[in-house]
Amino acid sequence: MKVVDQERRSLPVDPPWTSPSRWDDGPDLDDWRGALRRDMSGAMDDPRWPRAMIGVGTVHLAAFIVCQVLSEPVSRRDLRFLVIWFVELVGVYAAMRLLAGRHWIRRSAAVNLAAKLWTTFLLLSFNVVTLNSLIGIEQPWFKPVWATLSTFLFASLAWLFTPLFFIPAVQMWATGMLMAQFPDYAYLTYGVSWWIALAGVALTIRRNHSGAG
Numbered sequence: 001m002k003v004v005d006q007e008r009r010s011l012p013v014d015p016p017w018t019s020p021s022r023w024d025d026g027p028d029l030d031d032w033r034g035a036l037r038r039d040m041s042g043a044m045d046d047p048r049w050p051r052a053m054i055g056v057g058t059v060h061l062a063a064f065i066v067c068q069v070l071s072e073p074v075s076r077r078d079l080r081f082l083v084i085w086f087v088e089l090v091g092v093y094a095a096m097r098l099l100a101g102r103h104w105i106r107r108s109a110a111v112n113l114a115a116k117l118w119t120t121f122l123l124l125s126f127n128v129v130t131l132n133s134l135i136g137i138e139q140p141w142f143k144p145v146w147a148t149l150s151t152f153l154f155a156s157l158a159w160l161f162t163p164l165f166f167i168p169a170v171q172m173w174a175t176g177m178l179m180a181q182f183p184d185y186a187y188l189t190y191g192v193s194w195w196i197a198l199a200g201v202a203l204t205i206r207r208n209h210s211g212a213g
Helices: 002-010 020-024 029-043 048-070 079-099 109-135 142-160 163-181 183-208
Strands: none
Touching: 029 109, 029 142, 048 079, 048 183, 109 142, 142 163, 142 183, 163 183
């Protein structure tokens, strides 16, 4: 009995996961997000960023105008679209390097995180096209899904950096509705919407950081 009593006394009164003090010793997520926002704000003081956003939006718009011109009433597999999207990716990389500067992705942890989210968005966008092609491309449902993924991207940026990103998030939600309602103009609708969104981001950066540099 003495052994049992000693074991009972040696056990903690509460499990560690129910003790508030254990959580207080951990990292403060609000402080982490605040540091991330300050890092992004400092990075956006660079006057090259608004030009880079407009450049990326223009490359994206040009690519989707070409896709709209090549689109046909009956969808089918067309390797030309794959080539266009690859050229667009190269064009975006070139625009960022030219307008934002070399090693732009390494200058800020916040910018690096945003770039990783954007890369994930691109991978998922390509994935839905692949799935649509495997299931049957005759009904191109992947196009409005792109807008849904865009909404998720901007909403993620809103939670991390600033609620202002909810504005393009809602815009992309509405864009998906338009793409579903008017499928014959889906490429053009998507390209124009992204250009407007990035132009809005560029305008906000310029207005908020006009006194920097």
